[in-house]
Amino acid sequence: MKFGFFEFLQLFGALGFFIYGMKIMSEGIQKVAGAKMRQILSAMTSNRVKGVLTGFTITSIVQSSSATTVLIVSFVNAGLLSLVEAIGVIMGANIGTTITAWLISIIGFKVKIDAFALPIIALGFPMLFFNRSKVKSWGEVLIGFALLFLGLAYLKSSVPDLRANPEILSFLSEYTNLGVLSILIFIGIGTLLTVIVQSSSAAMALTLVMANNGWISFDMAAAMVLGENIGTTITANLAATIGNIHAKRAALAHLMFNVFGVIWIIFMMPILLSTIDSYLQNSGGSSPYAKPEAIPIALSIFHTTFNVINTLILVNFVNFIAKAVTRLLPSRGDDEEYHLEYIGTGMMDTAELSLEEATKETARFGEITSKMSGFLKELIEVKKSKRQIKLLSKIRKYEEITDRVEEEITNYLMKVSQGRLSNETSIRVASLLSIANDLERIGDIIFQMSKDISRKIEDEIDFSEEQQKGILKMLDIIDEAFDIMKNNLKSNYRTVSMIEAVQKEAEINSQRNKLRKQHLKRLEDKSFNVKSGTVYKDLFYSCEKVGDHIINVTEAITGEKEKEVKEQLTHV
Numbered sequence: 001m002k003f004g005f006f007e008f009l010q011l012f013g014a015l016g017f018f019i020y021g022m023k024i025m026s027e028g029i030q031k032v033a034g035a036k037m038r039q040i041l042s043a044m045t046s047n048r049v050k051g052v053l054t055g056f057t058i059t060s061i062v063q064s065s066s067a068t069t070v071l072i073v074s075f076v077n078a079g080l081l082s083l084v085e086a087i088g089v090i091m092g093a094n095i096g097t098t099i100t101a102w103l104i105s106i107i108g109f110k111v112k113i114d115a116f117a118l119p120i121i122a123l124g125f126p127m128l129f130f131n132r133s134k135v136k137s138w139g140e141v142l143i144g145f146a147l148l149f150l151g152l153a154y155l156k157s158s159v160p161d162l163r164a165n166p167e168i169l170s171f172l173s174e175y176t177n178l179g180v181l182s183i184l185i186f187i188g189i190g191t192l193l194t195v196i197v198q199s200s201s202a203a204m205a206l207t208l209v210m211a212n213n214g215w216i217s218f219d220m221a222a223a224m225v226l227g228e229n230i231g232t233t234i235t236a237n238l239a240a241t242i243g244n245i246h247a248k249r250a251a252l253a254h255l256m257f258n259v260f261g262v263i264w265i266i267f268m269m270p271i272l273l274s275t276i277d278s279y280l281q282n283s284g285g286s287s288p289y290a291k292p293e294a295i296p297i298a299l300s301i302f303h304t305t306f307n308v309i310n311t312l313i314l315v316n317f318v319n320f321i322a323k324a325v326t327r328l329l330p331s332r333g334d335d336e337e338y339h340l341e342y343i344g345t346g347m348m349d350t351a352e353l354s355l356e357e358a359t360k361e362t363a364r365f366g367e368i369t370s371k372m373s374g375f376l377k378e379l380i381e382v383k384k385s386k387r388q389i390k391l392l393s394k395i396r397k398y399e400e401i402t403d404r405v406e407e408e409i410t411n412y413l414m415k416v417s418q419g420r421l422s423n424e425t426s427i428r429v430a431s432l433l434s435i436a437n438d439l440e441r442i443g444d445i446i447f448q449m450s451k452d453i454s455r456k457i458e459d460e461i462d463f464s465e466e467q468q469k470g471i472l473k474m475l476d477i478i479d480e481a482f483d484i485m486k487n488n489l490k491s492n493y494r495t496v497s498m499i500e501a502v503q504k505e506a507e508i509n510s511q512r513n514k515l516r517k518q519h520l521k522r523l524e525d526k527s528f529n530v531k532s533g534t535v536y537k538d539l540f541y542s543c544e545k546v547g548d549h550i551i552n553v554t555e556a557i558t559g560e561k562e563k564e565v566k567e568q569l570t571h572v
Helices: 005-032 034-046 048-062 065-077 083-096 098-108 113-127 133-158 166-173 180-197 200-212 218-240 245-282 292-328 333-338 351-381 385-417 423-458 465-490 499-523 530-558 562-571
Strands: none
Touching: 005 133, 048 083, 048 292, 065 083, 065 245, 083 098, 083 245, 083 292, 098 292, 113 133, 180 200, 180 218, 180 245, 200 218, 200 292, 218 245, 218 292, 245 292, 351 385, 351 423, 351 465, 385 423, 423 530, 465 499, 465 530, 499 530
16 A cells, blocks of 8 residues: 555545544533633532542543643633642543544444434534524534544544555564563653644544554554553643743643553553453453554543542542642742733633633732732831832832733734624623723833822922821822722622622711811912922822722622712612
């Protein structure tokens, strides 16, 4: 059988068909169960056994441990899972990925499911044109499922028959009789293959096809499976490169878990493979060493047994693994504060999960602006010039941070809005965009206030004791408004009430009116310092503007207007 460039393209195209089908099916399932998937993850945080079961369940559904681990890394990045909880889920994902091998072994090679592929597509295709997003997503699930097995069928027919190509067969045979070195070589091939195709499930499918066609022996196929376990960690580590320190630790924990498993199984392989061989023969089956057709089932048993045993051993050392990766990847200290903490692993497969990250980042944005208010308050009180210079520099730095964070959140949300969104999700995106804009404006106003104070210091203008007390009182009320806003940003948006925020905004306006009256009265005094009065007036008016943007944040969260809530409170 000739295997030239055209045949290579056919094989590569078949692999693409398989991966694309898996991607469509996986994304469809995640869209159908997007919000529920988040609930499942939050419910499993109670103990590591539930974590393993959750990882197994999700990977069994989406048919890709890479997809699950990238998802888990994203959840760690978003602060929804701790490192210890994530390690348990990743362990379960390793067991869940073995389901792919069983599906292909039992369904893919026994039943000609590709014959049903076109009828399945015929069922799924009309569903894509429904208005309801859930029906569309189910259509994607069906079409993805059909494409996956069509791709598998093409893979089987595109793989060259090496028995008709002795030169390739002899090339492979040179590396199969080197004992442990052969195992290491084929582990490397499996790792490389998974890195190239970016899917352990696709690599497993290729391995099963090669073994089924007699390309490679049972023990070499098992070694390739071990390599695929290492290769599948690359996807999560790639995703974590642009994530925060917690995401990087979760990805490293996945790599450590799989590498350790491969190390100990290398020494146990002869015993385990011999046991599987004996079991198949005693149960009336064929020996995988004698008949290539028996390899897929034998390989599925090996894959599952290895991952289950590895998980049972290491699930007791989750805390140790967490401590180890924390030592290997120490925090960058204060610098970590100035990086996006939750957005950073790229877009999630569903808008709901993407919004979870954006919501967390927006809540943190609120913390940053609140800190700026604290710096400003200290700047008014402090008398030492060195501390004043340091505080002015800090406020300027934080203002630059607010600009960057607002831009990053906005860009991220704009990408989310390009997908297919439900009405509720569209409203949430709009509210988060509005909140990010208001928080950035708060940063701008506080920075401008710091410049006003800087001008006051340079011109050696002093506030009277009454002026100082008035501004500090105003900032105290602003800080209370910030606390309400931060609490609302961290809460479930559906449960947030406007009442407390509206009452605090009324208190800010009342204090502004009080200070304005006092200021106008002082202007009548000819000995009054006009320059001091100008800075003073600018400050309390700016404080009121900060209060306006703070109430805007809660309005965006609830979808209510301050005026409407005031009217309701008046009638009550």
